[in-house]
Amino acid sequence: MTExxxxxxxxxxxxxxxxxxxxxxxxxxxxxxxxxxxxxxxxIGCGQSTYVLEYYKKSKKVYAIDSxxxxxxxxxxxxxxxxxxxxxxxIYINGIFPAHKLPNEIFSIVxxxxxxxxxxxxxxxxxxxxxxxxxxxxxxxxxxxxxxxxYVNQRKQKSHFKHFFQKADLDELFIPRGFERMYFAxxxxxxxxxxxxxxxxxxxxxxxxxxxxxxxxxxxxxxxxYLEGNRQTHITSIYRKT
Ligand SMILES: C[S@@+](CC[C@H](N)C(=O)[O-])C[C@H]1O[C@@H](n2cnc3c(N)ncnc32)[C@H](O)[C@@H]1O
Numbered sequence: 001m002t003e004x005x006x007x008x009x010x011x012x013x014x015x016x017x018x019x020x021x022x023x024x025x026x027x028x029x030x031x032x033x034x035x036x037x038x039x040x041x042x043x044i045g046c047g048q049s050t051y052v053l054e055y056y057k058k059s060k061k062v063y064a065i066d067s068x069x070x071x072x073x074x075x076x077x078x079x080x081x082x083x084x085x086x087x088x089x090x091i092y093i094n095g096i097f098p099a100h101k102l103p104n105e106i107f108s109i110v111x112x113x114x115x116x117x118x119x120x121x122x123x124x125x126x127x128x129x130x131x132x133x134x135x136x137x138x139x140x141x142x143x144x145x146x147x148x149x150x151y152v153n154q155r156k157q158k159s160h161f162k163h164f165f166q167k168a169d170l171d172e173l174f175i176p177r178g179f180e181r182m183y184f185a186x187x188x189x190x191x192x193x194x195x196x197x198x199x200x201x202x203x204x205x206x207x208x209x210x211x212x213x214x215x216x217x218x219x220x221x222x223x224x225x226y227l228e229g230n231r232q233t234h235i236t237s238i239y240r241k242t
Pocket of ligand 1: 047096
């Protein structure tokens with residue numbers, strides 16, 4: 001993870017309590033709660049995942065994979081914040097996916113939230129191949145990805161995102177591998193004021209700590225430029241193995 005991204009995740013950890021994060025959390029997988037199959041859950045590129053925390057709270061066994069120790073340690077601290085006698089089990093794995101081997105399990109739910117857009121579509125095919133071999137009839141895969149309407153794609157900016165998705169891309173990844181589309185939501189919304197305040201503070205910290213620059217005018221202008229037209233534009237989908 002770059003130093004800039006680390007500063008953002010540190011800030012999110014500092015500013016959002018676990019309780020606040022869980023209040024903001026929406027999980028469409030719960031639509032299929034009654035019909036879901038038994039088995040462990042895995043979240044790949046989990047970060048400080050509210051999915052992991054939700055299922056931990058619900059007494060489930062959850063694997064949390066991330067390539068970054070800060071994220072895994074933060075997630076562990078958040079899990080400790082909500083631990084009760086009913087909590088399940090979280091197995092933390094520091095690994096770079098897809099090179100890292102998946103645990104020898106068949107998963108009931110696979111979460112890929114804000115992860116696939118860091119890979120080319122060709123590499124996403126390899127990722128879904130690997131995951132698919134750890135699923136069975138009834139397994140659900142949830143993805144949240146940046147849509148092609150994302151502002152970085154619209155501005156044709158250079159970035160670390162490798163692919164911006166449309167419905168057809170997701171169908172192409174899942175349907176030939178024996179999945180059916182259960183859920184598709186293309187979401188666009190304005191950021192909250194607290195989100196924008198965090199971005200502003202993030203840009204200040206990047207300037208102070210990475211560039212050793214303290215000019216408030218430059219920082220303010222850069223934050224304004226970054227936030228202009230910056231809406232949340234993502235796709236959430238769920239596919240079920242048939
Ligand atoms: C944008 S964050 C998403 C975190 C979380 N899933 C969410 O939706 O809030 C991406 C996460 O994936 C992790 N990551 C990036 N590349 C990875 C890889 N190849 N294997 C495992 N984790 C990776 C990063 O450390 C980071 O925590």
